[in-house]
Amino acid sequence: MAPGPHYRIELADRSAHRYRVTLTLPEPAAHQRFSLPVWIPGSYLVREFAKHLSGLMAVQGDHAVNVAQLDKASWQVDCQPDAGALMLSYDVYAFDASVRTAWLDDERAFFNPSSLCLRAHGFELQAHQVQLAGVPAGWHVATEMSPQAEGWHAADYDELLDHPFEIGPHWQGEFEAAGIVHGIVVAGAWPSFDGQRLLADVQRICEAQIAFWGEAPFKRYTFMLWAVEDGHGGLEHRASTALICARRELPTVAEPTAPSEGYVRLLGLFSHEYFHAWNVKRLRPSEFARFDYQRENYTELLWFFEGFTSYYDELMLLRAGLVDAPRYLKLLAASVNGVLASPGRRVQPLAQASFEAWTKYYRPDENSPNATSNYYAQGALVALCLDLSLREQGASLDQLMARLWQTTAGGPVSEADIISAVRALGGDPVAAALHTWVHGTDELPLRELLTSAGVDWRDEGRQTVAQRLGLRVRESALTGITVTHVLAGGAAQAGGCHARDEILAANGWRLRRLDDLPALLTAGCTTLRLLVSRDQRMVELSVDLPAAQAAAVALAPADAASPARQRWLGA
Structure with missing residues (x-):
């Protein structure tokens, strides 16, 4: 097998936010094609990363060779046989303050390889090497890509794209969960940031989730957090996650024992992205068994992979002991109120919302609340309804997730697989109800199910x-x-x-x-x-x-001795 691609990524001009990438291909094809992804898995929008690439040149041996652009993100180089390795060099502008692309300035460097690393067609299944250059003294490199003597390596192109890099003089700490080392790096924090509090609380989340799934599908894991003036979000990867938050969400030395609302929101983000290490990075839509990085990849299952993860993210805070049942129900009520405030839930089925994420969810406009449903928030409420319905049959959503994990060996899942597992645990009526909730637009039976589970549903406040x-x-x-x-x-x-x-x-x-x-x-x-x-x-x-009228729904424990509520939320 021919040697695989080697990328030298230089922090070339931090003031101009410019990376310099040199890609070496030892044994290129005669008509060697290259392309840059147009999207990144986990964020379902064509983002056109190639718009930031410039100055592409190629040499083979001592001679420049012609580079022909084929389309918006693809190029072809006509190589000479036996003329030696092909070297491509190009610049990438990096000033996107998000977790999806790349950033470079005097204080921090960050990149997803999907923004910087051209795909060498025909070499995708071979090992890929990464080497960094121009890293200032005192800066640290955080990534879960496998280290080697002079950099890092990935088994193939898919693995290369699944390992972001966070580089800078960031704060860093570690803890163990179930015997597995987890790292947290934080860039941009205030001086009052309490890193030890964050480590201790995230450790409890990770331990709860590993216990939930029964195993960890990684040998190490790293959380990469960038604190900014205003921002919130994350993007999951197979052994790490990139996060962004507002600085005010970070715990400080003055953080109360019961975490503040902002800090709970941040812990929920950690929980959400970590849960994705199982539910989307391993368990994943069958349509995503192999990614096509050059165009949209469609699935109707984001209600499951994002929605069910959104259900568990805050529930795991309860199970980890970071919030109590009344506070969890307050968080749940906020989700209920957000969904009920959007007329689009009665227009667009969740399966359709999943499929149309590429054109609707990531491109909201003034009519979006009227025309679209939210597969995150509304999908989480479907998970809630399914969990409570299964519990009435003596099963639970926990058992469903475990069953899917075991029967697929942590691999691709279809809607038929999900429905079949629901039917096995809860019977035909529950399976039929799930299909209706996902493919229809009727109201979810939230009030009835929550009341049966020992939760008081009441209207409160007056409308603005x-x-x-x-x-x-x-x-x-x-x-x-x-x-x-x-x-x-x-x-x-x-x-x-x-x-x-x-x-x-x-x-x-x-x-x-x-x-x-x-x-x-x-x-x-x-x-x-x-x-x-x-x-x-x-x-x-x-x-x-x-x-x-009443402004919102409020949820609270109706009966402290309710067996149904205790089975669901604990004492």
Whole structure:
């Protein structure tokens, strides 16, 4: 077998955010093709990484050879036989503050190989080597790619793309969970950051999840966290995850014993991405058995792989003892309220939302709440309904996940596999219900199932004016009130409001806050005369203000002695 590709990745110009990559292919084909992925697994949007690649040149031996671009992300080099190794060199601009691509500045370097490493066609199954250059003194390199004498190596191109690199003078710490070393590196933290608290709490999450699955499918694991002014998200990999959070979410030396809301949100992110090491990196849609990096890869199963992971991420915080049952139910209620506030749940089935993630979920607009469902949040509620339904039959979602893991040997899964496993554990009615929840748009039986599980479902609070009108707005004392979304079926839509309208006045009064509207109505009057600015024109609208209803659902333990609740959430 011919030797595989070697990548020399140089932190060439940190001020200009520019990597320099040299790819050496010892024995190229006569018409050697190369391509850069257009997407990264786990983030279902064509991101066109090649837009940041420039200056591509090739030499073979001592001679320059022609490089012909075939399409937006593919090239061909015509090589001479027996003329020696082919060397490609190119620059990559890296200034994307996310977990999906690459970053380089004077304080930090980060990259996913999918943004930097061209695929050498015909050599995908051979070992790939990575070498770094230009790393400043005092900077550390964090990656779970296998180390070798002068860098790192991956068994094939798929493995290469599944190992991000975090490089810099970052904070770093380690712990063991089930005898396996886990590392956490944190870049950009405040001086008051409490790293030992984070290590201890994440250790409890990891131990709970390894116990849940019964085994760990990796020999080491690393969490790579970048703390920024404002941001939150993560991207899973086979033995690591890249995370981004707001600095205020990090624990500080003043963190209370019961974690703050921001810190709980961060722990939920750690839990979510870690759960993906099993549920999406090993268990995965059958359509993802092999990836095609040059185009969209479609599946209807993101409700399972993202939604069920979203159900377990906060549940694992409860099982790890980081939150108690009342606080967990408060987190669950927030998810319920978020789903119920979006009319799109009654329009787009979750299976369709999964399939259309490439064009809809990652490209939201002002109509998205009316037309789309959220396979994360709504998928998590399907998992909740399935778990409680299975428990009524003497089984559980835990058993379902374990069964799928064992029967597939931690490999590709189809919807038929999932339905079959549900049927074996809960019978035909539960299997049929799951199919309906995923492929239909009827309301989920949340209230009935939670009540049966010993949870009190009650309405609380009063709606804001925006909720009464069916609006989502952006408002401030300086900029006024701008409509961002008009929800289907609401009073504002019936009255002719549009997204991007600026609400200036109502009933003859200048308006700065939407919640001031009721004060402008006389007794017994419900009609608002709104003056809005629309594309520089003044438009008058008549909108009826509905009576205020309960604003949200609240969940709480109904009976501390409820056997059903104890089996589900513990004491």
